[in-house]
Amino acid sequence: MLQYAIPAFLVLGLALVFVNSSAKTLAIFAWNCFIKPFTGHKDVAAGQQGALESFYKGQANIYDRTRATLLKGREQALATTAAELRKKHDLVWVDIGGGTGWNIEHMTTNYLPISCFKAIYLVDLSPSLCEVARKRFAEKNWKNVHVLCIDAADFTPPAGSSVDLFTMSYSLSMIPTYYAVIDRLSTLLGKDGLVTVIDFYVQSHATLTAKSTTMGGELLRHVNWFSRTFWRLWFEFDRVYLDSARRDYLEYRFGTIKSVNCRNTRLGGIPYYYWIGCDKDRSTNILQRANALATESPYLSPQNELVVGDEDAANNTLAIRSKGYDAALVNMQRNFPAPSFFYQTEIWRIFYNQELPKYHQFANQYIYAFTWEDPREDKNILQFKPSDTVLAITSAGDNILSYASMDAPPKRIHCVDLNPCQNHLLELKLACLRVLPFEDMWKLFGEGKHPKFQELLTTKLAPHLSSHAFQYWHKRGHASFTGKGLFDTGSSRWAIRLAHWVFAISGVSPHISALCEAKTLDEQWSVWEKSLRPCLSNPIVAKVLVGNPIFLWKALGVPVEQTSMIEGGMLKFVIDTFEPIIKRSLISDDNYFYYLCLKGCYAANNCPDFLTKHGHANLAKRKGALDGIRIHTDEINEVVKRLNPGSVNHAIVMDHMDWFPKDGNAAREEIKSLHHALTEGGNVMLRSASQKPWYLSVYEEEGFTTRPAAIRESGTSIDRVNMYASTWVCTKKGAMESLKI
Incomplete structure (x- = not known):
């Protein structure tokens, strides 16, 4: 059996880079973990306790020093758990397989002080590890912490007590009768209690099909065949069992609050997860709540x-x-x-089945890290009232939050996007508005960078994010809010990067700063006309790059169908887009769209409404300001046909109907659904790359009147972005129309 220990020493050699330990400590670790299991060495009685004691007795005193690199995720899991706990005093916590007591010390030192706990029970079957724990707690003179060297299935709390928190840190995979223990936990858990599990795992997509509506996140859940086979065999030598049934049964017995799948990249990509659950019958009227x-x-x-x-x-x-x-x-x-x-704590996010193929086309990333459409024009045209219900495409969520931050906002806003990641971004912004001060909001979404994002995510934001959004930002958040920052993420970052490359190659980068600092429109025009117009109107740039269909879709999110609607060619479209903006709006203080693209961040006096102090105060401090928002991850047609008839006052569909094929079938189906959901006199507001899009006739055939809110002529602009050729309002017939067009 010693041949199996050879690769173990290779792993140990890699571990030397990461573990700051003495040679003696490493030798003890290597003997107990990689050699002793294969020698047939038996120094205690048979059975599970004997097996555990045989494995841990020789390394109990060095256990904590040798596990930091191997047992990943414990800190994040405990931080998230502390944030998710509804009750913050007189807590009863049971740490199953708590070993040396590291979890208890870390939790009480960093997240919840020892005074928050009425009683803490460490339950473990290894006498040697329990002895280390007793010494640890005795040194701290903690009277409310109790070490029990018993089988987890035999644990019984004092009469009349229920448990507020169960934790299992890398112990579920070592319990032979795991089903009995999980059943026991479910009977002892209090009504608002939590169960947190951190452990190794292996699982394939083939075993997830029937669970996709319950597990709360599948990002990184799949483990390939080689890794599944290798790690399962590897850990079995140490009586650690990675079979997926353990996690499956856990998720069957409890409701999932958070589910996060990770890889230990320092040690060969070992798959591990942490999961937080609750009583699956926490709500007594779950169907009504649905x-x-x-x-x-x-x-x-x-x-x-x-x-x-x-x-x-x-x-x-x-x-x-x-x-x-x-x-x-x-x-x-x-x-x-x-x-x-x-x-979940919050009610924003609507259920969707992430396993459906239609969600996989986005490769787990959003296209837009910011919203292009001008909400000032939306509000001027539609004249929102506090009694209104609005439906709008999510995009990056900036416009949604602009409507919600009004002094008299609509009572309900339905946000719709087929790309789950666009909705993850809006959900993150809502969570931040719920709990973070303005200074942190500005760092995250004004500057696009925050060095403590991961800490904020686990300690502050977690309770206000769905499991799906939490897992997404757990994986991508650090990279998104460091380096070049948030605004260099998403597919649209390639358009911004291209623009900066063109500026650099053309030698006009210094003039970009001058454009963004101009104090008057005359000064701005002078910079544009002399230095920047020749660069941006270059036919090569317009035709080869901006006119390239692949670039338009991958970088700007413009599909071929929409490109074909552009009249006069791409070069004319580029000139008609940018030049009128220079005459209309100061980039420096009244056009945060182009300021962001040119500077890579917002300015305090030039940013979306939710990042102004007034807008932030309206959202963060006004009671119920965020409670009327619902986030739908689906096609517009699928959402509106499930809304009560006549319940929506305004639907803002941006330019997405430009994407439909010109046979009109898909457009007609959506327009019929919108007609059904809109109140009489209700409006659909749309933008288009065409001055008169072809589908307006379909609106008219389906019971709408259509009128232009703005049509872009050469040399004029229709809003601060001016990226579209027209804006239209389609009104459901049957009532007085009172729009300011």
Whole structure:
């Protein structure tokens, strides 16, 4: 068996780079972990306790010094758990397989002080590890921490006590009767209690199909065949079992609050996860909440309540139901937990099944890190009222937050985007508005950089993010908010990079700063005309780069269908876009769209409304300011047909109908759905690359009147972006129209 230890020494050699330990410590670690398991050495009685003691007895005193590199994720899991706990005093915590007590010391030192806990129980089956823990707690004179050297399945709290927190740090994979322990935990967990598990795992997509609506995130969940096979065999030598059934059963017995999949890149990419769950019946009316809290209706509850277990009511189902309602109903019939969305603190994010192929086209990234459309024009044209319900495309969420930050905002805003990552970005902004001070908001979304993003994510933002969004930002957040920052992320970053490359090659970069610092329109025009216009109007730049269909889609998100609608050619379109802007709006203080692209960040006096102190105060301090926002991850057509008829006052669909094929079938289906959802006199506001888009006739055929809010003529601008040739308002017939066009 010693031949299996050879690769172990290779791993140990790599570990030397990362573990600051003495040679003696490393030798003890190597003997107990890589050699002793294969020698047949037996120095204690048989059985699980004997096996554990045989493995840990010789290394108990060096355990903590040799596990920092191997047992990743513990700090983040404990920080996230502390943030998610609803109760913050008189807590009862049970650390299953707590070993030396490291978890307890780390939690109470960094996140929740020891005074928050009524009692802490460390449960472990290894006498040697328990002895180390006792010494650790005795030195700190902690009277409310108790070390129990017993089987986890035998743990019983004092009479009348329920448990607020169970943690299992790299112990679930070592418990033979894991199903009995998990069942035991589910019976002892308090109503608002949490279960947190950190462990190694291996799993493939093939085992996830039936779980996709419950597990709360699949990013990095799949482990390839070689890694699954290698790590499973490797860890089994030390009686650590990575079979997926353990995690599957955990997620079956509890509702998922957070689920994060990671790789230990320092040690060969070992897969590990941390997961936070709760009583899967935490809500006594889960089906009602499916429509009420994660609703796809503009109202707070369904028209007819459905009581769990009422067969007559079940047969008389609602005419309009959310997809989340349907998924929760199916899960309950199978005794599965509800989808993870229903265990979250916030009600913003609507259920979606991330396994559907339509979500995979975006390669787990958003296109836009900022929103191009001008919300000032939206508000001027549509004249929002506090009684309005608005539906709008999410994009980067800046316009959504502009509407919500008004002094008298619409009562409900439905945000729709098929790209889950665009909605992850908006969800992050909402979470930050909920808990962070203005200074942190500005660093994150004004400057695009924050050195402590990961710390904020786990300690502040986690309770206000869905599991899907949390996992996304857990993986990508550090890279997104360091280096070049947030605004150099997303597919659209290539357009900005290209512009800066062109400026550098053309030698006009110094003039860009002058343009962004100009104090008057005359000064701005002078810089443009003398230095920048010749560069941007170069036919090669316009035709070869900006006119390239691949670049337009990958960098700007402009599909071929929309490109074909541009009249007069790409060069004319470029000139007609930029030149009028120079005459209309100062880049330095009234055009944050182009300022951001040219400077890479916003300025305090030139930024989206939610980043102004007034807008931030309206969103962060006004009671209920964020509660009317709902985030839908789907096509517009799929969302609006589930809304109550006549419930939407304004739908802002940006330019997305330019993307539809000209046979008109897809456009007609969406327009019919919009007509059904809009109130009489309700409006669809759209922008287009064409002065008169072809689908306007379809609107008219389906019961709308159409009128231009603005049409761009050569030499004129229609808003501060001027990227579109026209803006149109289509009004559902049947009522007085009162728009300022």
